[in-house]
Amino acid sequence: MKSRGTFLRIAGAALAAGALTCVAMVGMPQDGGTESLAAQPIADEGPGYAVEDFSYPNADRILAEKKIKLKSGNGHILLAECNGAPELMEIFPLKNEKVCFRVTGDKGYLSLEIPSVFGVKGNSYEAQVAMSTGSEHKTFNVDKNAWTAVGETADEQGRDFMLLEIRTSK
Template sequence: MLATCDGSADQIRVYTVEDSTVGRKGDYCFRATAASGYLTLELPRVFALETGDHPISADLTANGATTTVDVAEGGFESVGEGTVGGARSVLVEIRVTG
């Protein structure tokens, strides 16, 4: 579920390119309340994912293709335009995997 970013171990943090003209913040946090589950959403301009106590798998779309990224417990992963030559990406699903 959507949560206030506070550095809690059970949070998943999604970093985006902030844009006040469309109301997009620079980061969004989600709290995992179970060992598994998923959230479907559309969050544009995502450039990194960070996990706490729960590993995740995330789907991102860019240029008509979907990419799945796995992030280990306590991990950080650059994605989309956060990587060298990466395309602007939209986060479309987060899955807690453990």
Template sequence: MRLLGYLAVAGLTAGAVLGGAGAVAATRADAAAAAEETASLVEDFAYPGAEKILADRDILLKKGDGRLLLTDCAVGADLIQVRSRGRDPFCFEAAGSGAWVTMELSDAFLVFSDSEHTTVADYTVDGVSDSAVVEPGGAAGIGEGQTEGSSAVLLKLTAS
């Protein structure tokens, strides 16, 4: 960012010396465009394709670090799997320790971990927050039986 600032100042100075006011205005516009491009490089952790996933699969994926990605639940694949009432299972592939994704998945009731990672599922039941720790290769129920007639909303998965 600092380098862009130095380049913009150098460009403004050169433009003023070589071409007068017209060159200065053009150089300022170029510097502003370069600064605007640089601003888009800031990571916001927004989940890519979240709108399409919501429309197609009714799961709201909010943010993530890019290392816990929604994927197809292939039979026999070593994936993190989430089950929710009235939907097909959702599967995530973890690419490294500390991978995470935030979401809103209603009626969640079961989380399976892959064979390599301990998976932590953060969820709420009737507005009360809780977490389940799922050991590698294991499974844990979430929300079921905590309050009769209530279901869990899965908020976050972390693979470590």
């Protein structure tokens, strides 16, 4: 009996292999060439590639409505409603209303442009802001959970500074 079971397994495997060969042969070109086996495009143009450029979502609408130019970031510093919540970072420009950001994750980065910034209220994260006036660039460390003078209020000459970057870490 043992040899009969082995014979049936071998015969079954041979039949399956033969069936696969038959199916493969039916799909072969009759002239023996492989020209028709090459992959053919289904449509004239395939879908585009998804490439993350880290652009800030809805930046054009935010610029039009709030006069804040949000360029790009890693998604861990997000514009938020200023509601007094202690976890928000608050930015104070001279020529605009206070701007707030919610910070998440271990490290955050945001490239932006807010003119005439003079103060920042930090949250529980370590934070630095990069600013410029004319061709001069300065970086200010932001105190945790406290107000920090930056830009015009921290400058001996009282010059107007634009906020360019926010970097945070836990």
